[in-house]
Amino acid sequence: MATTTHLHLPNPIPPRLHAxxxxxxxxxxxxxxxPSRLRLAAPRPRPRHGRRAMSVTVRxxxxxxxxxxxVDLVAAPGRRAALRGEAEAxxxxxxxxxxxxxxHVLAEGWASPLRGFMxxxxxxxxxxxxxxxxxDGAGVVNMSLPIVLAIGDREKEEIGASPDVALQGPDGAxxxxxxxxxxxxxxxEERIARxxxxxxxxxxxxxxAIAQAGNWLxxxxxxxxxxxxxxxGLDHYRLSPQQLRNEFDKRGADAVFAFQLRNPVHNGHAxxxxxxxxxxxxxxxxxxxxxxxxLGGFTKADDVPLPVRMEQHSKVLEDGVLDPETTxxxxxxxxxxxxxxxxxxxxxxxxxxxxxxxxxVGRDPAGMGHPTEKRDLYNPDHGKKxxxxxxxxxxxxxxxxxxxxxxxxxxxxxxxxxxxxxDFLFISGTKMRAxxxxxxxxxxxxxxxGGWKVLVDYYNSLQTEEAAVATV
Numbered sequence: 001m002a003t004t005t006h007l008h009l010p011n012p013i014p015p016r017l018h019a020x021x022x023x024x025x026x027x028x029x030x031x032x033x034x035p036s037r038l039r040l041a042a043p044r045p046r047p048r049h050g051r052r053a054m055s056v057t058v059r060x061x062x063x064x065x066x067x068x069x070x071v072d073l074v075a076a077p078g079r080r081a082a083l084r085g086e087a088e089a090x091x092x093x094x095x096x097x098x099x100x101x102x103x104h105v106l107a108e109g110w111a112s113p114l115r116g117f118m119x120x121x122x123x124x125x126x127x128x129x130x131x132x133x134x135x136d137g138a139g140v141v142n143m144s145l146p147i148v149l150a151i152g153d154r155e156k157e158e159i160g161a162s163p164d165v166a167l168q169g170p171d172g173a174x175x176x177x178x179x180x181x182x183x184x185x186x187x188x189e190e191r192i193a194r195x196x197x198x199x200x201x202x203x204x205x206x207x208x209a210i211a212q213a214g215n216w217l218x219x220x221x222x223x224x225x226x227x228x229x230x231x232x233g234l235d236h237y238r239l240s241p242q243q244l245r246n247e248f249d250k251r252g253a254d255a256v257f258a259f260q261l262r263n264p265v266h267n268g269h270a271x272x273x274x275x276x277x278x279x280x281x282x283x284x285x286x287x288x289x290x291x292x293x294x295l296g297g298f299t300k301a302d303d304v305p306l307p308v309r310m311e312q313h314s315k316v317l318e319d320g321v322l323d324p325e326t327t328x329x330x331x332x333x334x335x336x337x338x339x340x341x342x343x344x345x346x347x348x349x350x351x352x353x354x355x356x357x358x359x360x361v362g363r364d365p366a367g368m369g370h371p372t373e374k375r376d377l378y379n380p381d382h383g384k385k386x387x388x389x390x391x392x393x394x395x396x397x398x399x400x401x402x403x404x405x406x407x408x409x410x411x412x413x414x415x416x417x418x419x420x421x422x423d424f425l426f427i428s429g430t431k432m433r434a435x436x437x438x439x440x441x442x443x444x445x446x447x448x449x450g451g452w453k454v455l456v457d458y459y460n461s462l463q464t465e466e467a468a469v470a471t472v
Contacts, residue, residue: 063357063395066141067113067134070241070353073176074107074224083225087166087174091159093151093218094168095175098209100228101297102147103167103176104333107224108240110350113141117149119219120184127194130345131392142392144345145195145337149178150186152214159183165218174225181220186213196339197378202371204300205337234296234310239330244291245355247328253289255280257358257399258351260365262295262303262336263429264312264455266447267413268404270321275415276360276399277326290327291356297335300368302433306331308458315450338368340378341386348393358397361387412445437463 075083095103105111113134118126123146125132130144149167151159159165159181167176192199192206229235239247248256257276261269273290280288292313296306304312310331317324334350337343343366348359364380371377384400387393403416405424416424427446435442436455446452 065112065353071109071112073222074227080225090164090166091162092166092168093155098298098335100169101335104228106222110353112353116222117219118147119182140392142345142349144342148217150213151216151218156216176222176224178220181218183216183218186215186217200372237331241354248355251289252287255285255288256356258291258293258356259360260293260347262299265316271404271413272401292327292329293332295336296331296333299336312451312454316448319448319450321448340367341382344383345390352396358399360399406443
């Protein structure tokens with residue numbers, strides 16, 4: 001599927017469902033194009049314990065996590081030995097790599113206020129409503145993807161009436177204990193149809209994590225024994241929501257704008273991110289910080305692997321395409337579903353928990369080509385429209401943008417000008433990969449030289465491996 005950076009400016013953005021004035025500000029597409037239309041309300045001092053507030057410190061982390069507090073499901077160091085001992089006597093569930101990624105997501109609070117793999121009442125709300133109710137009628141939070149753990153008949157029988165189970169990683173080590181468990185049927189067809197809008201064969205996540213999974217789901221409260229690490233040389237990039245919030249505050253951010261991607265950064269992406277910062281400065285913010293947040297969990301086989309992407313991203317900063325002083329590069333540990341408008345809500349919701357109050361959305365977010373037909377699986381404009389209306393995302397400012405393409409006259413990436421459309425070249429992700437595989441350079445100004453070299457070296461290594469296999 002073509003992955004051209006099409007960043008559309010919708011006309012107009014539909015009103016939000018359950019719209020209410022946000023705690024900070026609401027940025028629409030029209031206000032970004034015309035900053036003078038945007039009213040900035042200064043935050044009111046909040047007296048504490050009867051004291052009159054004398055000054056106000058604007059902190060990016062004033063955007064509250066869903067449910068009001070970040071969930072942290074990692075056990076304190078002093079409990080870990082006891083938990084390992086307890087786990088020895090419990091029935092075990094073996095986790096696949098994707099399950100470990102979801103345990104990581106849950107443990108660090110990306111899915112706050114969720115405290116473990118979903119029980120049935122949470123699963124049904126997520127599957128049918130894309131949100132879950134908070135206790136005591138305190139509203140809803142967005143939760144568009146079910147975060148569930150599948151087990152088979154044999155595991156279900158072994159668990160029996162045990163209220164708790166141990167979760168074992170692919171290497172055999174116990175990672176966590178799931179408490180007060182509930183086991184319920186896993187209707188795969190219904191789950192697939194409602195999440196992807198199709199049951200067509202060839203959906204990457206379905207093939208990886210659902211098709212061969214067990215016929216039961218097990219939910220419960222998760223207690224992770226120690227922080228989950230991958231020991232792949234990239235763990236220092238895996239900042240938790242709390243660590244990110246701490247870093248935003250350390251840098252004095254008064255706005256945080258998040259950009260998710262699963263592809264290498266080209267200069268069209270950089271144009272969008274730099275232009276977003278410029279517009280936020282024009283709105284009156286003093287120190288907007290970019291969260292460049294590549295997805296680090298499961299991706300489909302033809303996506304560029306995470307280690308290559310992270311090396312490429314580092315070159316983008318080294319070459320000065322993005323400013324290291326105003327950019328934080330971190331890995332988002334979630335697996336990728338390629339579920340379009342349903343999944344993009346999860347991507348946005350998780351960034352709320354990390355402290356971002358602006359989220360950039362472009363063309364066909366979280367989309368892919370139809371697995372059996374020559375068309376996009378989703379309408380490319382629906383992602384940004386759904387985000388603008390999604391219940392539970394009202395406090396997040398959605399930033400949709402217009403198309404970026406290669407300007408053959410200026411010899412650089414630029415926002416598309418329809419009045420001279422013949423001057424613009426659209427370089428899709430497929431075409432970019434074809435350039436890199438063949439060793440052919442893209443037009444000057446498409447990507448920084450250091451970043452491009454990383455991609456060329458990667459595809460050269462693949463070809464070398466394929467040639468070696470062919471000669472065996």
